[in-house]
Amino acid sequence: MAQQDENILKKVVSHAKEYGFVFPSSEIYDGLGAVYDYGQNGVELKNNIKEYWWRFMTQLHSNIVGIDAAIFMHPTTWKASGHVDAFNDPMIDNRDSKKRYRADVLVEDAIARIEDKIEKEVEKAAKRFGESFNREMFLTTNPRVLEYQSKISETNVRLQHAMNANDMAAMKQLVLDLEITDPVSGTRNWTDVRQFNLMFSTDMGSIAEDANKIYLRPETAQGIFVNFLNVQKTGRMKIPFGIAQIGKAFRNEIVARQFIFRMREFEQMEMQFFVKPGEELKWYEYWKEKRMRWHHALGFGPENYRFHDHLNLAHYANAACDIQFNFPMGFKELEGIHSRTDFDLKSHEKYSGKKIQYFDPEDNQSYIPYVIETSIGLDRMFLATLSNAYREEKLEDGSERVVLSIPPALAPQKVAILPLVKKDGLPEKAEKIMDDLKYDFRCFYEDKDAIGKRYRRMDAIGTPFCVTVDHQTLTDDTVTLRYRDTMKQDRLKIAELRSSLKEACSLTSLLKRL
Numbered sequence: 018m019a020q021q022d023e024n025i026l027k028k029v030v031s032h033a034k035e036y037g038f039v040f041p042s043s044e045i046y047d048g049l050g051a052v053y054d055y056g057q058n059g060v061e062l063k064n065n066i067k068e069y070w071w072r073f074m075t076q077l078h079s080n081i082v083g084i085d086a087a088i089f090m091h092p093t094t095w096k097a098s099g100h101v102d103a104f105n106d107p108m109i110d111n112r113d114s115k116k117r118y119r120a121d122v123l124v125e126d127a128i129a130r131i132e133d134k135i136e137k138e139v140e141k142a143a144k145r146f147g148e149s150f151n152r153e154m155f156l157t158t159n160p161r162v163l164e165y166q167s168k169i170s171e172t173n174v175r176l177q178h179a180m181n182a183n184d185m186a187a188m189k190q191l192v193l194d195l196e197i198t199d200p201v202s203g204t205r206n207w208t209d210v211r212q213f214n215l216m217f218s219t220d221m222g223s224i225a226e227d228a229n230k231i232y233l234r235p236e237t238a239q240g241i242f243v244n245f246l247n248v249q250k251t252g253r254m255k256i257p258f259g260i261a262q263i264g265k266a267f268r269n270e271i272v273a274r275q276f277i278f279r280m281r282e283f284e285q286m287e288m289q290f291f292v293k294p295g296e297e298l299k300w301y302e303y304w305k306e307k308r309m310r311w312h313h314a315l316g317f318g319p320e321n322y323r324f325h326d327h328l329n330l331a332h333y334a335n336a337a338c339d340i341q342f343n344f345p346m347g348f349k350e351l352e353g354i355h356s357r358t359d360f361d362l363k364s365h366e367k368y369s370g371k372k373i374q375y376f377d378p379e380d381n382q383s384y385i386p387y388v389i390e391t392s393i394g395l396d397r398m399f400l401a402t403l404s405n406a407y408r409e410e411k412l413e414d415g416s417e418r419v420v421l422s423i424p425p426a427l428a429p430q431k432v433a434i435l436p437l438v439k440k441d442g443l444p445e446k447a448e449k450i451m452d453d454l455k456y457d458f459r460c461f462y463e464d465k466d467a468i469g470k471r472y473r474r475m476d477a478i479g480t481p482f483c484v485t486v487d488h489q490t491l492t493d494d495t496v497t498l499r500y501r502d503t504m505k506q507d508r509l510k511i512a513e514l515r516s517s518l519k520e521a522c523s524l525t526s527l528l529k530r531l
């Protein structure tokens with residue numbers, strides 16, 4: 018991570034705390050690793066992101082319905098899903114720094130460094146050859162680049178083998194062969210690699226027997242799979258159809274750094290789309306395009322997203338990719354899109370002994386549907402929104418401001434109602450406006466401090482509009498409307514406020530842009 022970007026992440030973290038977006042959990046006891054609380058502004062932003070996702074997925078797709086399944090599930094669920102046996106991460110410690118890492122992540126980082134080297138070679142050659150430079154030809158003929166590429170391919174094959182065969186000795190050898198050093202101690206004094214199951218467990222009932230061991234769900238998806246028949250039958254759903262869910266998930270992450278990017282308690286927004294076997298790859302492409310469109314509509318810049326295809330496919334998947342976002346730490350996974358075949362439903366059928374199939378009236382046959390999954394971390398989406406919105410600006414008068422340019426439809430507060438002074442009947446007039454608008458928009462009222470100071474506070478929490486009530490308001494029922502991003506002001510009639518704000522701030526307007 019570049020020094021400057023690391024600084025941006027630090028600034029976002031401290032801004033999030035200072036302005037009531039995100040606090041470390043139980044901070045008075047020095048916090049709890051990788052667990053966070055959302056404050057008064059954070060919860061509004063989070064709810065707005067949820068609503069944007071929920072309405073897009075369920076309201077704009079008549080063949081998708083939602084559910085809200087329990088966090089606790091029958092323990093056999095996790096045997097059937099494969100999580101009890103295989104939801105592991107390979108962990109490794111450095112004996113000198115005493116730091117713990119995921120061995121596969123160390124290897125992937127090493128691959129990324131080789132990829133960077135290739136890019137540097139490309140940049141150098143592009144400069145040298147100028148207009149006549151042919152990137153494709155260079156990548157397929159330059160001896161040094163070919164050597165790097167062959168190293169990447171060999172490493173990928175070895176990584177895939179070690180993960181699939183659960184061969185932790187091979188994983189350690191890979192770390193050693195790649196000469197990976199601990200970024201903290203700078204040494205290669207590594208322990209053996211051990212598998213670590215990421216599920217949290219607890220006991221249900223009053224008698225602590227093994228049979229009562231249950232898990233906190235590590236993904237919301239299984240709540241959808243076990244309810245497939247319930248929803249299909251009661252909703253008379255016809256394939257293709259989807260089931261969406263938003264809810265908490267829990268993972269005992271080995272390395273939990275980077276703020277809310279990797280948490281031990283987090284929230285997922287997942288949708289399982291059930292299709293006819295053989296049609297899954299068509300629907301996989303469909304959902305890749307749809308989900309990317311959902312992201313792009315927010316205006317964070319298309320250059321900040323990219324697809325990353327999975328080379329090491331899980332045994333049950335026949336296609337998978339991530340939508341990566343350009344976080345302050347670089348491009349990282351924001352959302353996963355997976356073609357999961359019929360693995361989950363088939364496995365639940367086997368473990369439960371219940372037939373989980375769909376009768377297709379068109380084909381007059383029953384089958385276990387295939388599944389395309391879209392899965393996005395709400396907290397990661399929150400971080401993407403916050404880090405993209407954070408700006409430090411130098412103004413014409415030499416002063417500085419920090420502004421969160423959050424898309425208005427997601428902003429925690431839509432409009433601040435500010436009487437210019439706290440006298441002459443201006444607060445009363447402002448309160449009247451607030452009373453009128455508060456049913457449609459989250460409004461914020463403030464009459465303390467100079468108006469400039471109040472504008473700055475609203476900029477810092479990303480409020481897209483400030484309505485200022487001044488003496489002229491009392492005579493002609495007009496106010497000034499100040500725009501957060503440009504700081505420009507318009508004078509308009511109080512009666513026109515609602516329609517202007519609605520057009521700019523409503524989720525409906527945002528959804529219509531999709």
Ligand code: GAP
Nearest residue numbers: 236238278279280283351352353392393394397
């Ligand atoms: N049901 C599929 C599934 O859970 P995943 O790739 O493990 O797939 C999906 O997780 C999404 O959940 C990720 O793309 C990420 O946004 C989010 N996520 C996963 N682990 C997380 C964590 N520890 N903290 C925050 N978000 C996480």
